[in-house]
Amino acid sequence: MPKPPRSDRPSRPGSRPGRHQPGGSGIWLYGTHAVLAAVANPARRIRRLAAAEGARERLQAAAATAPLARPAVEACERRALEALLPPGAVHQGMAALAAPLPELSLQDLLDRLKDDGRRVRLVVLDQATDPRNVGAVIRSAAAFSAAAVLTQDRHAPSATGALVKAAAGGLERVPLVAVVNLARALRALQEAGFCCIGLDAEAELTLAALPRADRVALVLGSEGRGLRRLVRESCDTLARIPIATDSESLNLSAAAAIALYELAREAGDDG
Numbered sequence: 298m299p300k301p302p303r304s305d306r307p308s309r310p311g312s313r314p315g316r317h318q319p320g321g322s323g324i325w326l327y328g329t330h331a332v333l334a335a336v337a338n339p340a341r342r343i344r345r346l347a348a349a350e351g352a353r354e355r356l357q358a359a360a361a362t363a364p365l366a367r368p369a370v371e372a373c374e375r376r377a378l379e380a381l382l383p384p385g386a387v388h389q390g391m392a393a394l395a396a397p398l399p400e401l402s403l404q405d406l407l408d409r410l411k412d413d414g415r416r417v418r419l420v421v422l423d424q425a426t427d428p429r430n431v432g433a434v435i436r437s438a439a440a441f442s443a444a445a446v447l448t449q450d451r452h453a454p455s456a457t458g459a460l461v462k463a464a465a466g467g468l469e470r471v472p473l474v475a476v477v478n479l480a481r482a483l484r485a486l487q488e489a490g491f492c493c494i495g496l497d498a499e500a501e502l503t504l505a506a507l508p509r510a511d512r513v514a515l516v517l518g519s520e521g522r523g524l525r526r527l528v529r530e531s532c533d534t535l536a537r538i539p540i541a542t543d544s545e546s547l548n549l550s551a552a553a554a555i556a557l558y559e560l561a562r563e564a565g566d567d568g
Contacts, residue, residue: 326461328391329390331461332533335395347370347394348372354376372527388556398472407444418438418443419443419446422517424525432463435473447475447476447479447482483532493514493516493532494536495516496515496538505559
């Protein structure tokens with residue numbers, strides 16, 4: 298495993314991944330894929346495991362084969378399990394109280410990728426605020442072997458249980474990197490050899506029409522507003538996903554999945 302990442306900037310109250318949990322005691326993760334992936338991830342510290350009848354045996358087996366020692370699985374009735382979690386959480390019978398994953402700065406990420414000779418894909422989200430949408434983007438990023446998802450330090454959701462659940466285990470494989478300024482981050486990516494492609498419904502060229510590039514950062518804006526002007530102007534080029542003329546737009550996570558698939562298809566990636 299790589300050494301714990303350093304931070305290239307001071308932390309600020311209200312800006313870090315674990316900010317949503319009162320008292321800093323951890324984050325309740327829930328849902329089969331999210332919990333099992335967290336248990337299997339040696340970078341994730343687990344403080345409690347709880348499961349209802351029907352899911353406890355599976356969670357115990359996962360904990361027993363995890364690369365790090367895990368706490369014993371607490372047997373809970375479903376109502377007791379629900380009391381630990383946010384209202385309406387779809388837990389599928391299991392939950393884990395976990396520490397936030399170690400932070401990764403943009404410079405840490407670029408250092409990791411510096412000598413990577415393979416095709417590298419990144420996803421950059423401009424003011425995407427819905428945790429389930431961001432989680433779904435991370436899930437697609439994991440499916441298409443993207444190296445990371447970048448968001449703003451502000452105006453973006455933290456890694457809450459809802460985001461981790463929507464990511465379906467993807468957050469344990471694809472780091473979520475927070476940056477202070479997206480325009481500056483795009484310039485840093487360009488200096489590191491990335492072609493920054495902004496998705497814009499009004500772009501002249503389709504994504505499939507662009508020349509191939511080994512290092513690509515896909516830049517997606519929020520639903521409704523799209524890319525902000527400065528972020529759009531910081532991209533190397535703009536591209537669109539062709540959709541029916543009588544359709545207004547694609548959901549953010551759907552657009553990310555289609556774009557990542559297109560990049561994998563044109564590169565001949567076979568997973």
